[in-house]
Amino acid sequence: MSVPPPDLTGRQVVLGVTGSIAAYKAALLVRLLKKAGAEVRVLMTPDAERFVSPLTLGTLSENEVLTEIFPENEDGSWTKHVTLGQWADLFVVAPATAQTIAKLAHGFCDSMLTATALSARCPLLVCPAMDRDMYRHAATQDNLDRLREIGYAVMPAEHGELASGLVGQGRMPEPEAILERIAERVDGKNPPAAGRASEPGAPPLTGTEVLVTAGPTREPIDPVRVLTNPSTGTMGYALAEAAAQRGASVTLVTGPTALDPPTGMEVVQVETAAEMHEAVQARRETADYVFMAAAVADYTPADPSSSKRKKADTDAPFVLHLRRTPDILETLGTHKRPGQVLVGFALETDNALDNARRKLDHKNLDWIAVNNLRDEGAGFGPTNRITLLGHDGTVEELPLMPKADVADALLNRVLAAQSEETS
Ligand code: CTP
DSSP states (O other): OOOOOOOOTTOEEEEEEOSSGGGHHHHHHHHHHHHTTOEEEEEEOGGGGGTSOHHHHHHHHTSOOBOOSSOSSOOSOTTHHHHHHHHOSEEEEEEEOHHHHHHHHHTOOOSHHHHHHHHOOSOEEEEEOOOHHHHHSHHHHHHHHHHHHTTOEEOOOEEEEOTTSOEEEEEOOOHHHHHHHHHHHHTTOOOHHHHHHTSTTOOOOTTOEEEEEESBOOEEEETTEEEOOOOOSHHHHHHHHHHHHTTOEEEEEEOSOSSOOOSSSEEEEOOSHHHHHHHHHHHTTTOSEEEEOOBOOSEEESSOOSSOOOOOSSOSOOOOOEEEOOOHHHHHHHTOOTTOEEEEEEEESSSHHHHHHHHHHHTTOSEEEEEETTSTTOSSSSEEOOEEEETTSOEEEOOSEEHHHHHHHHHHHHHHHHHHHHO
């Protein structure tokens, strides 16, 4: 679903740019902000000037770019970090290096950027960009957790090719995605996962790998027809985003949906149950948590035609032979490694709890989230009402909530049970 560009008319944004190769994208971000109607003041760390010139960002923002707290031609303006901090509706650090993140997390203020961040009274948004191993490092992840704890929003770095030649998580999100987050922050309409991730107390998933499946699968009958189901992918996408917000390294394996691919994670697009099976099994060994929210087709046409099937001239019933698809979750359950947490979903219409418990046992799951299509608000829409069944016999009913809230509640429950087990 493409969304119209946000209207930021009259909004005042401070953009902090630090010394990462992704600093060139800051120029695009300034342009997008200006186009959306925002007033932009750019602050750069001295290292950022090695990657992009203050002249470029000054010209695009139509304002002088500031770097030093104590400028050489002293004009009494050394308190600008305070005035700018008060002026801003939002302070965005993009790209944010590991060094600046560490400084922000610990209250260092040795540059115009860090001093202004410390003075700011507005919401802050940090968009990390660095090499994969620096991003994964426990020190960086701890610093990001600290920022979340003190109320900063953090956009997880994206997965992809990095300047070092490595492939992994560490890329700065694209300027368009940052712009969307900025619009949500200044409107006070944080997407639920982001807002809550900043709330103190949400258990983090730092340093873990989370695998989520979402959406329907599509099984071809012939080149123009498929067998599928009405799954929208909302539940799985909400879970993937909530896990990424808590610092997990997330892979989302998704069937075809109308949703925008989320940023800050690896997204693997698949069509059929067989493709989903392959993508999931390739990642099963390293995943610490697997959430199988996808509505996987149980059957696929046994003999899909390579040409369009033509209708018959008679009224005789049309017979389509189907064969079973692999049960992805059952395979995961069979190969489950110690400590790995498997969470299934079950959408039922009758005997919901009994059916779900059978699946929980049969597929060797830790949890199953069951919902009944006959319950109002549960199923394929934007909300859900689930009952969580645990392998230890736990039965927990959650109220009717938007799927993003269900995702958060589910993560809280799963993580709480795990910390009880290990304590
Ligand atoms: N699942 C799977 N692979 C399949 C079918 C289902 O991994 N081929 C997963 C789903 O993603 C879900 C769980 O198994 O997490 C339960 O799916 P559901 O369709 O409710 O149950 P089934 O096992 O397919 O049984 P039935 O359709 O008979 O209810």
